[in-house]
Amino acid sequence: MxxxxxxxxxxxxxxxxxxxxxxxxxxxxxxxxxxxxxxxxxxxxxxxxxxxxxxxxxxxxxxxxxxxxxxxxxxxxxxxxxxxxxxxxxxxxGTSFELKGKNIALVAGGYGVAPLSFLADEAIKKGIIVHFIYGAKTKKVLVNCDKKSKKCKVHYTTDDGTYGLKGFTTEKLKEILEKEKIDCIYTVGPEVMMKRVVELSDEFKVDCQLSLERYIKCGFGICGQCVVDDIGIRMCKEGPCIDKKLVKKISEFGKYKRDASGKKVEF
Amino acid sequence: MADLSTELCGIKLNNPLILASGIMGVTASSLANVVKNGAGAVTIKSIGPEERKGHPCPVITTWEAGMMNAVGLSNAGIDRGIEEIKKFKEMCDAPIIGSVFAFKQSLFGELTEKISTVNPDLIEINISCPNVESEAGTPFALDAKAAYSVTKHVKEKTKIPVIVKLSPNSLNIKEIAKECEKAGADAINMGNTLGPGLLINIETAKPILANKFGGISGPAIKPIALKRVWDVYEAVKIPIIGTGGVTNGRDAVEMLMAGATAVGLGTAVYSRGIDVFNKINDEIKGFMKKNNYKSIKEMIGKAHV
Missing domain, CATH: 2.40.30.10 (Translation factors)
Structure with missing residues (x-):
């Protein structure tokens, strides 16, 4: 059909x-x-x-x-x-990430590591240099995402310093942006983090793509549950992967999402 | 030039295509996007008295001839629902239909009063959802007396035109539609999904929908929907929104010729994309041009003559 x-x-x-x-x-x-x-x-x-x-x-x-x-x-x-x-x-x-350029940064927060690990694999296959920043609350909930390629360096961060750097992924991102010419940033994780990533990408004039998670019921664009304010697009169909130009048109980004009933839930 | 406009209870629609309730209708933003894609009017997903999460998933599945759903009337409750209607009216000029559901007649009245405070162009009372029988019992739409009674009650609570959404399951649809008209209904939406039906995953020997059964929509039900519209057209004078299985311009014209004044679209958003409204409008226009129809009105009920 x-x-x-x-x-x-x-x-x-x-x-x-x-x-x-x-x-x-x-x-x-x-x-x-x-x-x-x-x-x-x-x-x-x-x-x-x-x-x-x-x-x-x-x-x-x-x-x-x-x-x-x-x-x-x-x-x-x-x-x-x-x-x-x-x-x-x-x-x-849904939509996917589009690999751009030769030197990219991935910023994963928590479970956001899953899709970005797959993206890192694809980038490595294409010979792209990957700076993979991955933050978790603490060592116990941190997943190993080391890659066998020299093209990909993983920077771990934990909120409590039990593994890798103590602090936030965005601090590490800023450090990399100050040193390297990054072609595109890809980010998946808590919206507060992604919002900060978008701000940094603006500051350093770098492209940025992100994945916006909303409550998905049908998955194929008919129930309307994952539609975002105010542009009215569906995150299962026109998302979840969007570029920063589009995310700036989404007024609810970083502010709220909706639950199974359609009720707003603030972050 | 072919004129696609039509009029429903004194409300002018730029074209006869109405987004049916339950599709892309959770928020004002979504409804406004549907208007951008060519809908003549939109219906908000049915609003009930309280917040409901609906059934577990899958809530919607498809097969070769259509779609089956049991979303379970999820909604954020009337107080939040009316905020979305208010917001839509600020965003968009197209008419909006405020749809309400309840399991008790008195609650239909209360919801109608509340929704009227934000002035939707029309109010639709959804008395025919087939997916909540365990909670709600037999839908009001299947019983002529109950349909009369709830319509009359709701009409006393509002000055806004009231559309009664009926069920294609009714074999005595003429009698039911007449009772609604007698009770003061301003229009009939003919109608809801058919069924419920069942689809089974044979590898696991389990029904696909979490609710097991769901309302059937899409091409499979079109001939039944057309016959129900035909019957209602013969029974009443009030206008009809013909809903059920319309996927293309030909289907829409069939609905008009069976007696519909406007045409509801739902499943077609899945099969042809969100711009299905623009596509079908173009197809209707093409048909009208080729066959020398100047207005939608000329086609309404034409197959009866």
């Missing part, structure tokens, strides 16, 4: 492997050629329970991975599953 998808029904796939990453964080690998671009998302269905959107953290020709944190009833159920169990997926959905 629409684009590549004959229908939006879930495809049933097998869990190939589950890797422990940190406290309450695991990467689930699924046997399926998702054919996603970095920054796109998929929807994971636990039959008879619920369905939620997730970013892609790894992909090759016959499998893909999603790095997921246990945060509520849905992920509680997901974390009970074992290798060989089956789940449903639909997607990929």
């Amino acid at each position: 629409c684009d590549d998808h004959k229908t939006e029904q879930p495809t049933i796939v097998e869990i190939l492997n589950i890797k422990d990453e940190a406290k309450d964080i695991k990467t689930f690998y699924f046997k399926y050629n998702l054919d996603a671009k970095p920054g796109q998302f998929f929807i994971l269905w636990l039959p008879g329970i619920n369905e939620k959107p997730f970013g892609v953290s790894y992909q090759d020709e016959d499998k893909f991975g999603a790095t997921i944190c246990k945060v509520g009833p849905f992920t509680d159920e997901l974390f009970k599953l074992k290798k060989g169990d089956k789940i449903g997926i639909r997607g990929p959905y």
